[in-house]
Amino acid sequence: MVGGVVALGKDGPAEAVGRGIEPYGVHQPGIAAASPRHAELVAFNLRHGVDKAALGRLMRLWTGDIVALANGRAAPGDTAPELVIGNVALTTTVGFGPRVFELTGEKPPGLDDLPVMKRDRLAPAWSGGDLLIMVGADDPVSVVHAVRRLVADAKPFATPTWRQTGFWNGTGSDGQPVTGRNLFGQVDGTGNPAVGTPEFDATVWSSDGPDWFRGGTTLVVRRIRLNLDTWDELTRSEQERAIGRKLSTGAPLTGAAEHDELDLEARDADGRPVIAENAHARLSHHSENDGRRIFRKGLNYVQDTGPARESGLIFLSHQADVAAQFLPLLARLDAADALNEWTTSIGSAVFALPPGFQPGTWLAQNLLA
């Protein structure tokens, strides 16, 4: 699916070359792809009077746009087609909020807005939404321009209610893919099931929901403010204790390499657990959550207001079923996660991401046609 190649120079540093990602597939291709370097998410609310048929018309329009943009062509009717370039790994992912299914029926199981957690400080301006687009690419100009077209084509049907822009570095200095780091400096996303494994498929893709949703997934978007000022007051060992992982490599405090399994039983000379009882890595580990897993992605963000900067993480979680897989984990972390002292959730939204489409078909056709 990913047409990208990384040239591996024998005698020099590896050189990343341009790549395109096919728009077609069983699943929307942006989901299993690595976190994009640059991304924008836009949530929309449907305009009054938009019904199932109108939503179908919008999906046909967006499908045409998505295909053109993925192939490095301007979307039909683009007023500034020169801004479109190819080989920037552009993906567009589309989702439906819970309210859409009041129009269409056939709601995927477990797709409800998350209950407000005790520690949440949710702003309506960062929460909810009937439709989602997430555009990612290697180049921010391409992202912004694609979003501009998709928003323009949605205008007769839906109005943006929030926008979030983020960035991620998933490439190491040697040009090889890496997990990437949040703005606390933590390697973030190590615990994910590996793409292409049966474990990944079972975690992410819906198989027992309505027929139209087979091959779809859900996405939780949480905007999490990070208090970098108080985080920076900690010693490194305090920071590592809060996560249960080493900052240098992301390895568990009980291991040597990033992907070493956590040893949750290990104790230090004083008999205390090496990975603390309230460490993030312990609380979020699937062995501590009845085997429930999620596929975590993230984007760093900064939000500037005059000279003031807020920093944070656009937390993205894919799972086949939000209520069954994500909600218990969220409740557990909200109750006890050591990281809570430096993090605050200020936005929350859930979306069903329809399966992918093939040439001659369009997004969510089996729901809306």
Next chain:
Amino acid sequence: MALALPVLLSSCGSSATTTQEAAVSTPSVLVEDAWVRATTGAEDTTMTAAFMSLTNPGNTDIKLTSAASPVAGLVQLHEMAAKDGKMVMQEKPGGITVPATSHTHLSPGGDHVMLMGLKQALKPGDEVPLTLTFSDNTTHDLTVPVKSFTEEQEHYHPTTK
């Protein structure tokens, strides 16, 4: 132009069926990214235009000679031309040329397929059947999405005021 062609040919357009059919019987013209301007909110809702990219992989120039659609009473191929210092829209004599191993873009402000005497309003996301006939005697049956467009439309709907 010729350098960009392999990229265009390898890409798969939204009018995928047409593109694939055309690719088999090269050197006919490939049609990509066709769209029709919505009439919703337009001053004159009886006419609009269709736009698209045409690619000619062959070694001979091919002309788009005519177009037809069941939603329009009359369909013409138009160009924009300077007349008395003003850009006006007029029927393009002989049709629209797609040069050999090159492409032609039908776009707002340039050559376009004019749909007149519309029998119904065209809303964003509607689909319009459109048949194109080329000088090599090939025809393309397209299903073209309707899109809204922000650019002012004076050029395509010249008023007599």
